Amino acid sequence: MAIRHYDAKNFNGDGSIGHLLKVSHSLLHVLQGQSFAGHDLSFIQWLILLKLRENAQLTASELCRRMNHDNGALTRLLDQLEERGYITRHRSAEDRRVVELGLTAAGRRKAEEMLPLAVNNLNAALAGFSKSEFAELIRLLNKFIDNLKVATSQEAAP
Secondary structure, X not given: OOOOOOOOOOOOHHHOHHHHHHHHHHHHHHHHHHHHOOOOOOHHHHXXXXXXXXXXXXXXHHHHHHHOOOHHHXXXXXXXXXXXXXXXXXXXXOOOOXXXXXXXXXHHHHHHHHHHHHHHHHHHXXXXXXHHHHHHXXXXXXXXXXXXXXXXXXXXXX
16 A cells, blocks of 8 residues: 555645645746846746757647646747747648747757856755755656656546
């Protein structure tokens, strides 16, 4: 039988894993956003460039899924990045209904130019963690994500 880490009788939302992950995610975005504020690219715009740098060709829908971002808001960001010459949109050779996103040379340079800023912020957020604590945190988060994937696929099953 699986260990039950929470009990409905004495559950405290502020101490729940969901709340703690949400707060840490929000604070990390605030930190990154503050650092990017003095630059010509927002943190979320940079994340788009980074995703395209790591995944050569993506559709807007794939990018939305990978970023867990709102489709309408992402479209506006993509428009801005295309206008600035950082990304391209082109029809798929295999399926003309599909529009693929690509990173331009300028977009690649901008993604790499801003990378040290984002990495420095991550390192600041991890100050005080040993290498083994950091490795354990990553391992545990991946385990948690794997459990959620299994749980959500079970929920979807009839």
